Amino acid sequence: MNKILNKHFLLFIFCFINVVPSSATMFRFCCYYNGFWGNWTEYWTECWGHYGGFMLYGSGEHKSNYYFAFAIDGYRTPSQKEIKEHRKNNTWWTYTGTVEYYISDVYPTLKSCLMELGRPLKQKDTEDYFYQYEKLPLARATNMRKHGELVGFTRVKSKATIKIAPYKKHPEVYNIWVDDVAFAISLNGNFFHQK
Secondary structure, three states, X not given: OHHHHHHHHHHHHHHHHOEOEOOOEEEEEEEEEOOEEOOOEEEEEEEEEEOOEEEEEOOOOOHXXXXXXXXXXXOOOOXXXXXXXXXXXXXXXXXXXXXXXXXXXXXXXXXXHHHHHOOOOOHHXXXXXXXXXXXXXXXXXXXXXXXXXXXXXXXXXXXXXXXXXXXXOOOOEEEEEEOOEEEEEEOOOOEOOOO
């Protein structure tokens, strides 16, 4: 009896770990800028949402303190026939939607964040010594000379093109395009519960 309970407990733990919402999970990120894709990088983060859009936020942080979020306009779960057709033809799903991310004095565009950090900017990135005492004073001086004003830690909401790689059961890889850059997210084998 004890062996059966242990097996069920391990099965429960395994299923719980592979659920994406509200748990620190290993994702893979990749960035596209200057005409090239970079390498995939593994990154621990928390996630909340569904296949039609989700937000990423720091481990232990409140969901409202997300550093990146996207939503597909009018997303609906495709039929099995549509999924099979896309896989057969190796056709990516293409949607329009919105994306939210942060910029700052030091990283004034999403491209600058992706180039330096390999991911979107988090508030904690702006609190470290290097940012505050070495990079920020230079950026402030440059901005003041050019524009006469400072740009602090600011949330930006933009239109985006969201592409999802063909998949067998659930979406796995998202390429989120904003202007001439893209942020790719692989769920890395994790999944959302269907509603």
